[in-house]
Amino acid sequence: MIPEKGQAELGDVVIRVDDIAKSFGSTEALRGVSLTIKAGEIHGLCGQNGAGKSTLVKVLTGQVKPDRGIVSVDGREVDFTTPKDAQLARIGFVDQELSIVPALTVEENLALGDARASLFVKRRRRRKGFEKVLARAGLGEISMSTRAEYLSMAQRQLLEVARLLDRDARCLILDEPTASLSGGDSAVIFEALRSLAVSGHSVLYVSHRLDEVIDLCDRVTVLRDGEQVAERPVSALTTVELARLIVGDSGATDRETSAAHEERFDAMPTGGSRDVRINLTYTNHSRLADFSLNISPGEIIGVAGQVGSGASDTLRTLAGLNASASVSIELDGRMHRITNPRQGPRFGIFFLSNSRRDEGLFLSRSISENLTATRLGALSRIGVVILSSLRRCAGELAKTVSVTGGSSDGSVAELSGGNQQKVFIGRNLGQVPSKLLILDEPTRGVDVGGRAAIHDLIRSASAQGTAVVFASGDEDEVLSLADRVVCMQDGAVTSTRSAAEMTSGELLAATTRRADNPQEDVIIDG
């Protein structure tokens, strides 16, 4: 049991959130969400990307102040101004990006970031405390002087939990703890969480893995578009029903009509173009399984998968960014081995990474420079750039993707996220000739209108015979845009189906089903 400190009885509400709303600029991340977390319960939090889960977590951990609404702990209203306040209110958070420092020992990691720490550390007293929390977190066997780099991912997760317990955390929030773990490792985490719940702690378990949520949690709250759409006891839910609650009934909003689909395929240049054949083989140490795919010219393949499924990694490997893979791509009957990212463009293969800030845009440069960044060769003669061609090219591309806000010479950093993404896309589309477009999250951060526009651009590229492979964590987008869907989980392809035959709910279920927990093949209407 949790010692002293005036604790809640099992079943009492420990944290209550009432009508929380938060907007970032014009984006309403949360629109009045209410939630309760009880002592001794494991409470699941589910929702698609953009549903508001991480914003809610940020509110609970003091990283973000809500625009409206009340957070109460033990019945008393609290106002967190910094994460330290949340820590002192005994709320602990384990982020997906672990904050374990590999080079430090277990003991040192446990001591990191303690809000109550004084200038000098009292070693011996803390050691006793550490031993206790390590045991409670299921790491009793680990020596405190072990360097964290020798711990497995699961053990590192638990080390973070131990650290929180040392800070007297009573409510633990875990964000996608099993995203990069395999089945066996996950079991270790579950055991630790269950025993913590029994001893009176609360857990808020944020996860895309519906099977796990149903398995582990007592209640689950589903967020959709910033609103709470359900709070149910897990005993009343199946994975399929949970999936349906998460995606809602809207389904794929921007699907091509069958007429448009026909038109697109009719428009494709005929004769000569052969399938694009892709073969990826990985070295032994890779989490990813070997991957093969044949794409017809103009076909759009959607690779669907949650975080850690390998979808994004597969695309990066295709682009030549993965040194530990052997990549062969056959275009028009000719085989190409891709070993670095410079080769693709020479053969008409273009890649868009999922991180435009870190790996895509050149933020201090202008819009027109960004649009033409990868084709300066074509715009120069004897090494000298022809400014008029550059301007013309930039202008055409800007118009094609309809970037709004800012002149061509304006800085790209000042554009909205959606417009930045359009600039990023504009760089890759309109590359002629292009045989294969590899797009990782092509509409990340783009609003609905912009999304539709980008989808149209992708379709028109496909109408010219370009094969497209894209990855997206948004089920609706995958089904709207793709002709064929490849589902991935845990680094391997789990199924390949025609998009027309699937619903969003089925797709979500297909990418979140645990391999060792096969369920009946589910057919859902609508």
Place this chain on the structure above:
Amino acid sequence: MKLSPAGFAVTLGLVGFCILALTTPGFISSDGARAILLSAAVVGTLAVGQAIVMISGNLFSLSLASSAAASGMAFMASLRLGIEVAAAVAIAAGVLLNAAQGAAVGLWRANPIIVTIAAAGLIEGAAISLSHGKVLYAPRAEHGQDFLTSVVGGIPVAVIIFLAVTICAQLYMRRTRTGREIYLLGDSREGARAGGLAEAALTVKAFSVAGALAGVAGILLATETQSAQVSLVGTNTYDAIAAALIGGNAVFGGRGSPVRAAIGAVAIAAITDLALVRGYSTGLQIAVKGTLVVLAVVIVRLADSSAKTA
């Protein structure tokens, strides 16, 4: 007219400088201007080289003046073959010595600070041993070196060379494909990589151009004193970095320009000269230089972060 904080600070500085200059008898004169430009020529040329290294995102080269000194020595040693040959040898030496460093940084992702510190040591050591520790003097016969110290149209040839290389470097960086790609590389290495730009080749080119500029600086250094030895390195490496920074280049790559570096060198020369004429001690002059560098770096950083949204 609205001024950003950066613009405000610079304007304030200019106004302060003008007031001091106008109240110092004898400072404003064409002789004075010529002297300032002349004293800025060597550091300015090196500063342009540093600017190119900075723009490419590779921080700066701590061996640039060492390779300049080596080029100067090569120049002196080959003067008897004619000035054109000697100049070519000096510049080629600069290019080779720095291309090698660029290769280490670009191909093997070695840290540029470490590589260039090591290179500085190696270059200076080799130079001393090859010259047997002796000073290299210009041959008594005239092979064209006098031209370099002469004055054309009232402007010292050294200054003309400094201005010419600055303009060439500026055009190279802004108008050629390589130059523009170097800016992109400096802005985002990962973006350049994912976009298929040739990171390693661009790095080597950036260092090579800096090396060529160091070669030119070496020639100017050697002809100043009609002799060349390793001590020519002096504090030139750091002065060049300071000049590039004061002119408004950023250490973190992707922005700035050769012209800014040249302006920085001229600014330092002007301020140093002013301090000299007003009788300030050497210590104070150095302190002023240091303060300017800090201010310039802070201003550039502030201007940059206000431009970038979160």
